[in-house]
Amino acid sequence: MLDKYKTKLIDNIWNQINQWEDSAGDIPHEEVYRFIHSIKGTARTVGLDELGDITEALYEKTDTMVKETWQWKECQSFLQEVIGYCKKMRPATIEQSKDQPSILIADHDASLLMEWKEYLESKSFHVLVSTDIDKSIDTFYDVKPDCLILDDCLKDNAGLHLLERLQASGQQMLTPVMVTSSNPTRKNRLDAYRLGADDFMSKPLDLEEFEVRISRHVGRKKQYDELLLIDELTKAYNRKYFHSFYGKLQANLSRMKETFSVGVLDLDYFKKVNDTYGHVVGDEVLKGLAAYMKHHMRTGDVFARYGGEEFAMLLPKTTKEQAEKLIGRLLEGFMKVTFHAYQASFSCSFSGGVVQITEESLSLEHAMERADKALYEAKRKGKARVEVYEGGQEVVIQKVKVAIVDDDEIVRMMLSEVVGKLSVPANRTLEIETFEDGKSFLQSEWLQSQDRYVIILDGMMPKMDGLEVLQKLRAQRRHDQFKVMMLTSRKSERDIQKALQLGADDYVTKPFKLLEVEARLQHLIKRGM
Structure with missing residues (x-):
């Protein structure tokens, strides 16, 4: 494992390379x-002699060059040995945690889940597992995995029922699904394919073939994602198209001084809609908002799904005052739309934030950050309203609390350092607290807020076992308020199965690698926000 100084150097290299790539300038x-x-001056000091040799040779070349600027592509080519070395030295860090394919496996057999999870993660997949159908559905909507692996039996023969529900909602459309079966009869295979399965494998699995098939499906999905400009559920534009159109408006601003505005919309109380009526009805609300906006917006405006229940708008030749008035009118109309669920009818609203773009070099990331500040101001003032970003506007910070519950002081210190280095958006903050046993954690006033929590929970502790803590936590608290990672030195099928049944979102077996825990926590905290 790299020590902290080696890791810091590799981090610094990646940060600079990513900054150059994102800037797209000279x-x-x-x-x-x-x-x-x-x-060159640091690598050998921290023990990275090979990197020192690489940069020594590059340094001699740069020292004799007569050159004023580099294009990113030629710079990338020049630094390819450095980039390759960093990739080799950081198999589970920034680049992989960003691009690592996510796999969701739902199966009733905990021992198989453990085996498959360990194997696939050794092949650079991020793997989530579940033995429960409801937990699987929540995780699917939450994570939007790159591939779903589904046991046809699962529990009470509900495996194919899960596939049927996902297909009916439209969510599964571009997510490849592989069905596994201990009873691969012709009827079971045909039933799986009729319900939308893309692949079918008989147990026991050949793990190498298993990984090859998954890689093929994930690769094909990545190609589809790169080609598509439309969000598969709502039929609004997606982030890729939004990013492209923002560039066009920026060019117009530079050439013809045509100002434009960016709007960000977020459905109010959307979590309550899902909890009350289910995810299928929640999807209907998302589709209903997109349909309403596309029908009532002006010709030339762009409406895109930016993620979850958040949408974004590009409004050409529009000042912030005009944008505020336009989105306010759309809000009034959307609040009159009626949605139906079972015997009930309800309506929804959204909150909006607007920013006017007057700076030719302002990146989309910074524009969205400013619009988000206005959006959170609208949320703070009571929702169902639109706010405009003003230069001095205060950032509304949302807190995610991270608890580390472990009786080992060294483990608590190491994990605190790992969590403290995790990257979070500008409008989020992490608050870290450590506990040496389960009782002190459950009795703490720190646990009594309505904030989001990510809990790192040791499975074996004095006074109260980690599984008992998890059981009490799930019994007393809202399920969506907590994301839980279990740490366990026991590879007992019974304990892991019970943890999954109690709602653990992930688990890591001791002894663990800090870089692996860092990558997993980055995923988990992102889901907890």
């Missing part, structure tokens, strides 16, 4: 020269 030669010089 890179001063002096900046590249200093970058190589800095790595």
